[in-house]
Amino acid sequence: MAASTKGKMQPVCNTCRKYLFHFASEHFEFKLAELKAIASLTKSEFKINEEEYDEKNPFLVVELPSEDHVHKLLSRSVLLRSVYELWAEGQTTEELNNNIRQLPSQFISPYLQADQSFGIRVESFNKKIPQNIKTEKIKALPFDVLDFQGKVDLNNAMNTFHLFEYYGYECSKPPEYPFHLYFGRWIAGGQRDRIQDLHLQKRHFIGNTSMDAGLSLIMSNMARVTNNSLVLDPFVGTGSLLVAAAHHGGYVMGTELDFLLLHGQGKPSRYKQKKRASDESIRRNLEQYGTGSRYIDAIVGDSSKHDMWRPETYFDAIITDPPYGIREPAKKIGAASDEYIISEEVKDIHIPQKVQYQLSDIFRDLLNFAAKYLRLGGRLVFWFPVIRSDYLESNIPRHPSFQLIANCQQPLNSKVARRLITMEKIQHFQESSSDASVDQDHYEDKSFRQRYFHQGKEFPKNETKS
């Protein structure tokens, strides 16, 4: 069904108030997961009608104890456009107007006073409506009840009211009449503007695989990074995830195998740029955004070597985008044969040989690492690339110390996607406890690169995996 219409929601809690959440139309699978992570961080538990939840509908009615909680969610969410105090909803204009008429007068009277300037806007989703029709729709509101005494102010009103008409999904042909209507008072906007503030286009130091600002902020939300969190990215690259974590008040550090990249000497990624600037670095990126004081260190290191860290080191969050082997090699230090010895004379100038680091090993290693070095209750958030037609839930690695919190897919094209995995450490690390395991290896013994480029040849779609 293209767009399910919603019946009247039963009140879930008696003292709660209803708010209308208006989400951005992107990253559908992440909307609720991000909201839940922020709610658990800011202790602002919300209630929704999970049964009728439709991830493609940008509107969601949410119950919360107070407007304070709305502001807490808005202070972090990247996927929320705005939140409104829901005054009424309905499937037809008549139903909406009847519901407005039933509002208790003590609820609306504060906004009707002569000293309260007001504005009313009409917004339609998935249908263009000309301004004159919008004006008609405003006129059709029940002004016998909405008896505003204040001045109309279209730009800076003290109270702005919105009439929303929902005509289904963006890709479906809109019907003549909307599926659903909402009327509410605008409270505040979310953090969409931060995506522009931290945009990669204007960032000093970037690479081929720098994560865009929006997804980085979502990851930092999923990881519940907050003021004074100690955050590590074990595959740090140009530090794009650390930019988001530092924006949320985290103190950040990272390790990276690529010496030249960390020293800003590698090949530049920007079109037409011949040479990297002398001051390209992760620290410089944070300074650009005013979070230089949150930078701890970037270390050239091989994250498969867990003993690089003192055992009592506990991070509050580990966020990372491991190398998939598509635009960057998935490697670690090692020799092709065991008999390999480097003579003393060349030791200082020798660049270590790297061996292929299998994707499934990367993820098992990452879980084992996080089990040891994350504090209890801390979160591990990472991307897991998949061939969509082959993906099974049992491909996600498990560890006795971790509980899976969220698994959200971001499609990259018709064949390939990546999944953002969020795990929470629920059990102390014990040397005797079992290691990370995977029930069914998504990558088997082939590199993701091979699978990515040869899917359909080497791996016919109907091939069944044992």
Add this chain to the structure above:
Amino acid sequence: MKLLTHNMLSSNFVKGVTKGFPLKIMASKIEEKEVDFNPEFISRMIAKLDWPALYTAAGDIKKAEGLPETITENYESNEDFLKIAHNLLLQVEIIEGDLICPETGRKFPITNGIPNMLLHEDEVTGDK
């Protein structure tokens, strides 16, 4: 490299090493960069630190003056102490030098403030 980072690093991944902590510091260039003082974060980090290792490291780079050998009691409310710790943990930076494995003497160079903890492939202990 900051001393906060030094306090977390070990050379335990080198063949034959059993603890690898703390790494000795030989510094040829040290700088102090201003970092906003945040007593709450410094208190959090002090609780996680290996203080004796910090004390030794401060001695290695001749910054131990005025630093108590043991953690001051009720340090959360002792601003003087927190400011000393703040300077040492976050503001002092080793720009050039070496980290040295206490057991094997293996050197890990620090260049332009970035430590290089990579081993050569013949030193790798296998999958740890």
